[in-house]
Amino acid sequence: xxxxxxxxxxxxxxxxxxxxxxxxxxxxxxxxLQMRGKSSYTETTMQIVRPDWTRTMSMKAWSKGAxxxxxxxxxxxxxxxxxxxxxxxxxWNWVPSIERxxxxxPSMLGQSWMGSDFTNDDLINQSSIVVxxxxxxxxxxxxxxxxxxxxxxxxxxxxxxxxxxxxxxxSQAEYHQRKIEYFDEYGELINTLSTLDVKEIGGRTLPTxxxxxxxxxxxxxxxxxxxxxxxxxxxxxxxFSQSNMKGLRE
Amino acid sequence: MxxxxxxxxxxxxxxxxxxxxxxTASALAIAMLLALxxxxxxxxxxxxxxxxxxxxxSGYLQLQNPEFSKNQSIDKLLPADDGFLKRVESxxxxxxxxxxxxxFALGAAGDxxxxxxxxxxxPEREDGYSGLSHKVISGRYFKREDERAVLIGGGLxxxxxxxxxxxxxxxxxxxxxxxxxxxxxxxxxxxxPHKQIDAxxxxxxxKAAQDLYVTGEQVTAWVLHGRDARSIxxxxxxxxxxxxxxxxxxxxxxxxxxxxxxxALDRASGQFMILVLYGVVGFGLFATIVMMTxxxxxxxxxxxxxxxxxxxxxxxxxxETLFLALTGVVLGxxxxxxxxxxxxxxxxPLSGELAITMEEMGFEPIIPFSLAPELFAGQIGIVLCLLxxxxxxxxxxxxxxxxxxxxxx
Numbered sequence: 001x002x003x004x005x006x007x008x009x010x011x012x013x014x015x016x017x018x019x020x021x022x023x024x025x026x027x028x029x030x031x032x033l034q035m036r037g038k039s040s041y042t043e044t045t046m047q048i049v050r051p052d053w054t055r056t057m058s059m060k061a062w063s064k065g066a067x068x069x070x071x072x073x074x075x076x077x078x079x080x081x082x083x084x085x086x087x088x089x090x091x092w093n094w095v096p097s098i099e100r101x102x103x104x105x106p107s108m109l110g111q112s113w114m115g116s117d118f119t120n121d122d123l124i125n126q127s128s129i130v131v132x133x134x135x136x137x138x139x140x141x142x143x144x145x146x147x148x149x150x151x152x153x154x155x156x157x158x159x160x161x162x163x164x165x166x167x168x169x170x171s172q173a174e175y176h177q178r179k180i181e182y183f184d185e186y187g188e189l190i191n192t193l194s195t196l197d198v199k200e201i202g203g204r205t206l207p208t209x210x211x212x213x214x215x216x217x218x219x220x221x222x223x224x225x226x227x228x229x230x231x232x233x234x235x236x237x238x239x240f241s242q243s244n245m246k247g248l249r250e
Numbered sequence: 251m252x253x254x255x256x257x258x259x260x261x262x263x264x265x266x267x268x269x270x271x272x273x274t275a276s277a278l279a280i281a282m283l284l285a286l287x288x289x290x291x292x293x294x295x296x297x298x299x300x301x302x303x304x305x306x307x308s309g310y311l312q313l314q315n316p317e318f319s320k321n322q323s324i325d326k327l328l329p330a331d332d333g334f335l336k337r338v339e340s341x342x343x344x345x346x347x348x349x350x351x352x353x354f355a356l357g358a359a360g361d362x363x364x365x366x367x368x369x370x371x372x373p374e375r376e377d378g379y380s381g382l383s384h385k386v387i388s389g390r391y392f393k394r395e396d397e398r399a400v401l402i403g404g405g406l407x408x409x410x411x412x413x414x415x416x417x418x419x420x421x422x423x424x425x426x427x428x429x430x431x432x433x434x435x436x437x438x439x440x441x442x443p444h445k446q447i448d449a450x451x452x453x454x455x456x457k458a459a460q461d462l463y464v465t466g467e468q469v470t471a472w473v474l475h476g477r478d479a480r481s482i483x484x485x486x487x488x489x490x491x492x493x494x495x496x497x498x499x500x501x502x503x504x505x506x507x508x509x510x511x512x513x514a515l516d517r518a519s520g521q522f523m524i525l526v527l528y529g530v531v532g533f534g535l536f537a538t539i540v541m542m543t544x545x546x547x548x549x550x551x552x553x554x555x556x557x558x559x560x561x562x563x564x565x566x567x568x569x570e571t572l573f574l575a576l577t578g579v580v581l582g583x584x585x586x587x588x589x590x591x592x593x594x595x596x597x598x599p600l601s602g603e604l605a606i607t608m609e610e611m612g613f614e615p616i617i618p619f620s621l622a623p624e625l626f627a628g629q630i631g632i633v634l635c636l637l638x639x640x641x642x643x644x645x646x647x648x649x650x651x652x653x654x655x656x657x658x659x
Binding site: 048050052053055078079082093097098099100104114115116 | 431
């Protein structure tokens, strides 16, 4: 009887602590959902910055869950009508000027998308961050004045991923991915993604400016700016079709 | 004993054995004839081949963006406007100038694709320079105004199973990160002399290539040609002077090192054979000198005993060797020069299979000869070296001559 109360207290304490603390995986999943929603539509501008020149592109993108996405380039005129489609595990590029669909093989996922510092994997295949990795909470940190969890994501065996390791800074208050460090299979830092300018957009509060910085070329980066967004609206799966990929111009 | 006296004495001494001297001199002369003939033919061929072979790709010289050669990046270009062209034209000694835009792309037709070499050329200038229109084996040559017409190599056409009039897609990386993508129609199929390039080459009119890669009025290289192969070093120097530090001038050996190596190897093997030849003849010369020295031991002893300074005697021996060699050289030149001059103006024509192959590659099927003074000077130099070596023998013999012993036997 004497032991029972402290024991019961300890037990409650323990269970409540474990019940309250989220696993790293859950944090990552929440952040992922926050970014994408069940379905999304965004209008963005991409600025490719290099020491000698800067190039700007405008895009529209649709996504449904983690399995379907379509990115359409709307400017400049040369690239207008180019698009990238993902259906579950397959991805394609459509290049109107040569009237050809190019299938993106998994080996091409690490290649640059349209000459930017974002890879095909980043832009078209983003969702695997939850499913294909295991997550460990490393520590807490701040980024851009926001308190963040720092989580290390390691690919699961046989997962079709490009990276050897990811380190994610996820803001505690709003579950935004604020910073991601991308490492290759040898543990070398390859890219760093920073997200800034948290604003209200499409009914959500999200960072609207993403900067991808290659580690070995400090003078170059790519900036992705969100202008408009819509979330969680009715978007049928057959919108994500090859004929739509070819047919959409704007 | 005056120098004149010594000279006359030396000269008369070698003619004391007329036949022997003539034989030795003739051997030397024939060696010179063979050596000069071979080397003249070699150097003539190299210059001729160089002139022809370089037109397809490297030219004698190329002007490039200094950073282009690092990884052939389409971002590192040169201007192609009239102002720049005028500067290039002002280089002294330049005989021909053609612009080229060279890059890579993925070529696709049907469901096949292959990495291709894209060459943007000015149709008229290029034809004048490398005779590209004569290489067309099917279809027609293209014109400056053609926006979509291309010429592809026979090997490439075979791989894709393409005919004149079919389409080919080109897809790659353009200037400043743009995507280079375009569909083109095959106007003609060319036969390019090198098989590997024949299987990968696509020629575009320059403007079409500039549009494909979104370069604007720029090129990857200006290709320059000069009068002949020997004028290249001077041309390179002048080009650097005129164009300044911001433009890189590369010669053909830098751009096509395998061609330079081929020539160097061939030249070296020729030179080696000739050295062997001279070695053999040199021994003949040496044998004669040895005989001349040994048979006159007593004569030398008497001269020394009667008061001739040893040094003067050695000088006479050296002069004898010199005159022997000179006779051979003069004889050799007298015989060789007319022959070479005749062949210079009447190169050996080739016939048969070799001729056809050469003509297909755009070469004139001849073996030309070179009359470069360096060739002659080189041969004479070798003979002088032989001479110097041989002269050591009598020098030493006389130097060590013991008068009493020599007189006795």
